[in-house]
Amino acid sequence: MQIVQNLTNKIHSTEFLENHRKKSTDFTRNRTLTFPRLMSFMLNALNASIQAELVRFFNVIDDSYLSTKSVSTAAFCKARMKLSHKAFIELNDDLVQAYYETATLDKWQGHRLLAVDGSVTQLPISDELLNHFGKARSQASMPAVRLSQLYDVNNNITVDLQVESHSTGEREMALKHLNKTEIGDLVLYDRGYPAVWFYKYHMLKNVDFCMRIVKSPNIIKAFLESGEYSDIVDFPCTEKSLRRCRKDNISTESIRLRLVRVDLPSGESEVLVSSLTDLKAYPTSIFADLYHQRWGVEEDYKVLKSRLNIENYSSVSVEGILQDLHAKLLTKNLSASAIHDAKRKIKKPKNTRLYEYKINFTFAINQLKDNIVRFTMKLAELELYELLISKISKSLSVIRPNRKFVRQDRRNKTNKYPMNYKRTC
Incomplete structure (x- = not known):
């Protein structure tokens, strides 16, 4: 109250x-x-x-x-x-601050467990919106906006929401979220975020992370071929990350991170990269459940889109x-x-x-x-x-644990909420 x-x-x-x-x-x-x-x-x-x-x-x-x-x-x-x-941003910042000062918080291994994820929503047809936000695809007729939120998966609170044009990259939006993190936080990301320069910003903030990483880089291929389930690896600063680090005036030295292999029920394996390098405090067996908790931010988008429309x-x-x-x-x-x-x-x-x-x-x-x-x-x-x-x-x-559903592709659906036809109740 x-x-x-x-x-x-x-x-x-x-x-x-x-x-x-x-x-x-x-x-x-x-x-x-x-x-x-x-x-x-x-x-x-x-x-x-x-x-x-x-x-x-x-x-x-x-x-x-x-x-x-x-x-x-x-x-x-x-x-x-x-x-x-x-005005609404300030009120939400006040709510978040008051919540963390007064509520009994649920944490993971002593960390505030946060997740970052982006989403795209279609906007009404308007020249002003089209010029400001752009559109999702070149052939699209309607404007679209990119959202990104920093979400506390254990306490169901959105700590920060970023709203940008569709052309803005998810990493750039996630970088702004780091301003709302605190020392000791642990942030979960999907596979669209890994980059050495991005890891370094977390280390500068003393914020831990766990991200799913694509299997194409040679360092990941070598890890999978080794048959190991966990390893500490040096990630060099190369190509785009090297240019970004020099541009932002941050260290270009290699960074030591942990790779963890997780076997999925389908028989495939996914690879996680994390700053949690203490093998005793964070055994390999906990990472599958840890990364699965990122699903909370996906569910929160469902609340925003399907419940609050x-x-x-x-x-x-x-x-x-x-x-x-x-x-x-x-x-x-x-x-x-x-x-x-x-x-x-x-x-x-x-x-x-x-x-x-x-x-x-x-x-x-x-x-x-x-x-x-x-x-x-x-x-x-x-x-x-x-x-x-x-x-x-x-x-x-x-x-109900272990429930799984096939995600529907809604990209080609027509506008669900045309401006001319609003609900009466």
Whole structure:
């Protein structure tokens, strides 16, 4: 509850308003859609048409089946043009900081276990968006944006979200994530990230890593041919990494890292490269499960795309797109914070249970809908939050180990959320 209260107080503060309005004259007139109301409205997991969501919002504000207040879609669009998307970034940074200061954290071998992964989402057709973000393929007609997030896989919190044009490389976006890491963190990456210069930046930050690496380099081929399952290898700084290190004025010396071979159920082998070179503290047997935990960030993208519908944009401007993305990310992190509070209310399960259970994330998001408005607009007391947490704690989903599904290729699907046709509920 403290996290929600801190967020609410900031939304209503004059200093926060002054820092995130476009001009000093913005939000000074006595309008129905004030700055706090605009922020609260955008945090309410918008999925329907803007007009339908506005009607619902003011019904909640007035605690009425049908509010007498009326705000048009045009008025909302005009109001959001006065707002900077950086307001949601600052609120998310505050939430993350407060979460790590107050929550009981789940760690792996004493490390905060983070994962980095990128994703591409299709944008509405707009010349402004096409010029700013570009498109995924040369023959594509619609613009696309590249996302990258630094995600705490054990605590379900997105520590950092980067939003860039499609042409931006995933490594460059991941490099920005390192500014949000701390000494002793362990970061997991897929096979698109390994590069000697990239390893070196982690070492400079005293941040450990584990990455899947492609089998084509000679050093990897030699390791696989050796038949070993673990080895400490010198990685020389060559070609592109050498140029990058010289450009960034960092050491060009070789770096000693660990290679680990993991045999998959399919009979194939994958190779991991890691800075965890202590063989006693990190035996080879733990790496398969360690790398598998990277799947948490993939699941989080599913929450963002399928539950919060981040691709269902409400704007065709660059600023509007950034507002939508960062607002829904903040809503997702608020849900994760509520789930953390709900865990303390779960009764100890009976020993007869066949599987472990976890709180249903989708249900938590559903229960925050409208209630987040009540909290951020100071319409609810502590009792409502406790009731909400209690209800969330009772919606459990079974954890079935070793489940596998074939991933569907959605690249050629048409636009799922055309601007002309918005959901009514």
